[in-house]
Amino acid sequence: MQIHLKTLGCRLNEAELESWAEGFQAKGHHLTDSVENADLLVVNTCAVTQEAVKKSRQIIRRIHRNNNKAKLVVSGCYASLDEKIKQDIPGIDLLINNQQKDQLVDITLNELNFESMPAISTEPGEASIFKRGRNRAFIKVQDGCRYRCTFCIVTVARGEERSRTEADIINDINLFQQQGIQEIVLTGVHLGGYGSEIDSCLYKLIKSILSNTDIPRIRLASLEPWDLPENFFSLFSDARLMPHMHLPLQSGSDSVLKRMARRCKTNDFKKLVQQARNEIPNFNLTTDIIVGFPGETEEEWQESINFIKEISFSHIHIFTYSKRDGTKAATLSNQVDSAIKKQRSKQLHALSNSMRKTELTNNIGTTHAVLWETKNNNAWVGYTENFMRVELNNESATEFENQISKVKITHVSKNAEHCIVELI
Numbered sequence: 001m002q003i004h005l006k007t008l009g010c011r012l013n014e015a016e017l018e019s020w021a022e023g024f025q026a027k028g029h030h031l032t033d034s035v036e037n038a039d040l041l042v043v044n045t046c047a048v049t050q051e052a053v054k055k056s057r058q059i060i061r062r063i064h065r066n067n068n069k070a071k072l073v074v075s076g077c078y079a080s081l082d083e084k085i086k087q088d089i090p091g092i093d094l095l096i097n098n099q100q101k102d103q104l105v106d107i108t109l110n111e112l113n114f115e116s117m118p119a120i121s122t123e124p125g126e127a128s129i130f131k132r133g134r135n136r137a138f139i140k141v142q143d144g145c146r147y148r149c150t151f152c153i154v155t156v157a158r159g160e161e162r163s164r165t166e167a168d169i170i171n172d173i174n175l176f177q178q179q180g181i182q183e184i185v186l187t188g189v190h191l192g193g194y195g196s197e198i199d200s201c202l203y204k205l206i207k208s209i210l211s212n213t214d215i216p217r218i219r220l221a222s223l224e225p226w227d228l229p230e231n232f233f234s235l236f237s238d239a240r241l242m243p244h245m246h247l248p249l250q251s252g253s254d255s256v257l258k259r260m261a262r263r264c265k266t267n268d269f270k271k272l273v274q275q276a277r278n279e280i281p282n283f284n285l286t287t288d289i290i291v292g293f294p295g296e297t298e299e300e301w302q303e304s305i306n307f308i309k310e311i312s313f314s315h316i317h318i319f320t321y322s323k324r325d326g327t328k329a330a331t332l333s334n335q336v337d338s339a340i341k342k343q344r345s346k347q348l349h350a351l352s353n354s355m356r357k358t359e360l361t362n363n364i365g366t367t368h369a370v371l372w373e374t375k376n377n378n379a380w381v382g383y384t385e386n387f388m389r390v391e392l393n394n395e396s397a398t399e400f401e402n403q404i405s406k407v408k409i410t411h412v413s414k415n416a417e418h419c420i421v422e423l424i
């Protein structure tokens with residue numbers, strides 16, 4: 001989806017716009033400077049003076065006039081103060097007041113039903129789980145995929161598997177480190193297939209990165225839960241390989257997985273996760289689920305929910321199935337009704353939130369090394385080795401950005417989205 005963002009007013013409004021931009025991009029959407037080409041328009045209004053109010057109203061009207069096919073979301077101070085704005089100005093699809101601004105991206109995608117599948121199924125893992133930043137870089141190690149999952153357009157879009165050489169990859173990592181990067185994320189369309197055509201494998205690649213670079217943190221992006229080389233989990237005994245894996249399950253029902261032509265059925269997935277949890281201390285597991293795949297019956301959905309509960313994930317990236325021309329799934333009969341898809345997605349979001357709260361709560365009292373990324377109001381925000389988001393309340397002028405510190409988790413935040421820590 002193409003999104004045009006517009007703001008008026010203070011620097012805070014601009015900062016919010018930036019964070020929405022990152023949020024939408026992380027969910028696989030694109031930003032555009034053109035109002036006319038956008039599918040979604042978002043305006044952050046201002047009410048500091050009468051002039052600002054007038055300007056906010058003018059911009060909303062103009063932007064809607066220039067593209068009345070796009071959905072229009074309005075937020076900011078003016079939108080929060082004037083309750084009649086929706087009646088007064090035509091074309092507004094969604095109003096988001098200042099209290100909900102932090103969740104603007106999620107609310108918009110949910111309410112306007114935009115949370116559909118990305119073009120390439122493996123993108124959600126790398127794009128939505130990790131954000132690029134001044135301390136984190138993505139290293140693409142391979143492209144293409146030899147499989148034919150029926151919802152995925154990747155084999156058409158990206159072709160056969162091709163791996164980069166170890167030397168090239170190591171060179172990139174060392175260059176990034178010289179620029180101050182502390183953490184790299186190895187990515188690939190079918191990351192587990194790395195090296196298949198150059199007589200190598202992901203195990204060898206990671207071994208070589210560990211031996212030939214000093215980068216403090218190495219992460220793996222989305223990894224299909226099959227084709228993992230032998231002894232793979234033993235690699236995590238090196239503390240520089242971060243104990244988090246994003247293994248896309250896609251459905252917890254074997255008959256749905258069969259229609260998806262996935263190579264990993266629920267029993268295989270369960271065994272893999274048990275092995276990872278046994279071998280990797282503090283292991284954190286996240287996943288992708290597609291809701292409403294063609295023909296998904298109530299019984300299959302219930303099976304899926306039960307399996308997801310049994311495994312338990314700290315985060316689920318939820319995608320509502322949408323037809324993608326050129327894929328086999330688009331030709332399947334029994335496409336699921338959109339009201340049912342919406343209701344299932346809501347149910348899974350609620351389950352995912354409660355599982356996250358449990359996972360975060362289970363970590364209270366544990367100690368971690370955190371790489372600090374940014375300061376949000378008076379709190380430093382960073383991630384533990386196992387990719388839990390944590391915040392440190394710190395009013396002093398100490399700069400923590402791009403530093404790694406030892407912390408202890410004291411409690412879970414009020415919104416149950418991250419943990420609060422203290423330095424140790």
Ligand code: SF4
Nearest residue numbers: 121145147148149152
């Ligand atoms: S394994 Fe399946 S979902 Fe993953 S990239 Fe290949 S075809 Fe797409």
